[in-house]
Amino acid sequence: MLKTTRREALVTIAAGISAPALHSQGTYEPTTFSMEEYESLGTLVDMILPASDTPGAREVGVHAMLDEDLAKSDEALGILRDGLGRLREQGFADMTAAQRVEALTRYSESTGADRDFFETLKGLTIDAYYSTEVGLVQELGYQGNTYLAEFPGCTHEHELGEAD
């Protein structure tokens, strides 16, 4: 069973995205994915958007968000499950970090089902990560959806540069 680290739980709570069904012991139990799938998913979303000067996708609970969001999805869930299954057969869990990057790169450059898996994983990770306070505000500097007395608009001098 995957243990949510104390740090992960704290970051998650601070970001206002307390993971779904978070138990008092700090354990998250996926309901859509199996525990093994869920663990690989956590690794994968973090490979798509890793920690930098801001937390990565795993730390903000993107894999938990996908577990929650995909409960009622058929197509995306099927694509992820199939892809996770193929990665499992390739021994993903035991790969080194470099081997994992190599495997995901191969998926991203392939066609067909592997490519679908990569695109789906990437799209879902991006949508989820940049909907969190960490992703949207801390990482991108989003300041919107607030009350302004006036809308200042552009206050800079922007030049196009020379015409071709």
Add this chain to the structure above:
Amino acid sequence: MATQDYDLVVIGSGAAGGMAAWNLTRKGAKVLMLEAGEKYERSHFWSHVKPWEARERRRRGERSPAFESLPLRESPYETPAGQSFLLRRVWGVGGKTNIWGRVSLRYGDLNFTEPAIDGWEIPWPVRYRDIAPYYDNVERLIGVCGGDDDSKFLPGSRHHLPPPNLRCGEVLLRKGAARAGYKVVRGRRAVLTQDHNGRAKCHYCGACGRGCDIGAFFNSPDYLLADAFATGNLTLRENAIVSHILTGDDGKANGVRYFERLTGEERTEPAKRVVVAASTVDSTRILLNSKSSAHPNGIGNGSDVIGRYLCEQFRFHVFAFAPQLYGRPSTNDDGISGGHIYIPRFESPEEKRGYLRGFGIQLWGIGCGSNAQFAERLPGFGLELKKEVRKRYPALIQMHPYGEVLPYRDNRITVDGTHHDRFGVPTIRIEYKLGENERKMIPRMYDVVEEMLHSMKAEPLPYKRGELDELGSAIHEHGTCRMGDDPKKSALNGYMQMHEVPNVFVVDGSGFPTPTEKNPTLSILAFAWRATDHMAEQMRLGNV
């Protein structure tokens, strides 16, 4: 009040029905309004719920108003295999005006006369000079912000509220378009950029699409129905799904049949006059289902034009980045939500172009937004991707051209009776496809977009030339109950009164013979106002 005390029944409470009720009640008419859905409580709008807070709320089982789910559940529609049509409807008090895009562009005389110039189908029975005073009236009433531009493609107005300041990306796009020889004008939207008629101005939260928590953009409940209720002449019946207009032996309308949505009970309401304003597709469903011995083809449809000539705009979306803004500090780019600039149509019918009519370009979504969906189309993954997303986030540019689709006789809505709703009423089938004219316009639209992006030195995200958004996605359906001078070719006269059934007026977008390249709500309000002025006068004279 006994039911027979109503002077007329209005079907629908959106822009068209709201305007009809507003105008007729203030002239003293007793109006019964039937609305298929319920009132939306403004306090339930999620206008100020951040994306991460929305997730929290959903986890607690809370839901934002489901504006579009009711009609799909109660009155589904079909399309032929491989011929999809995205039909977006809002059943509920105010209809789509609760969440509309607010773009408010006057149609020009060219829009009305062009069919006579190019010979494709019938011209409008109304000229710009006829409708211009009503555009003035509507703009004064609802408040529309915009610039002082004026052209034959987009007539100007003396009534605009101040336009909002431009975002950084819009400044650059305007410069780039100008360098390529294209005119960019201020966007025109029914958003209050200053207090207007006692209503508070916009606070720039950018969440118009979730409904405005203070009513700072035009919507039928706040701007029309409230005044209509204040006259004491309006009765609103919610959850009343109208199925038929009933007629007497003389062929005139004498009642309306509807179903109580909550109990399923069938009701009949006597009606001396009927104003149909259920939005194009649902109005058409009601008219076609209203068959009788006097109207075997549906009420007022001896000409067999009702249901035909369905038309709107086709559109596509190109995403790009302004490199001049790479890595800049993020800004709050919400503004009044949607583009603060617009590129009006610029091609005249006299020019040799290989196609008829034309297109305009909408420019929403420029700058820092509330998501980073563009990142899905950036290459790769990992730290490099994350860095690229942050760098490009303030630099996002979007272009959304809208092209006019010609009215085609076989683009149509039918109720052939193979499928029924749960009340046993036939539901609709939509057959709609583009023709040769649209296919010829598409490459030119892509050329123009590419020219402007190149000229501003923008870097586009990958796209496939020729690709279009799903048909129907503009949500500007028209044509299926068109007005015209010739009763053999049209269902309504220029006052949106049925040629064959004088006590029925159809005042929504279904009466427009062409879709034009523009968003229609401002024009729907103007035409509904004009139609109901005429109706009131005819009532006074005892003619209807």
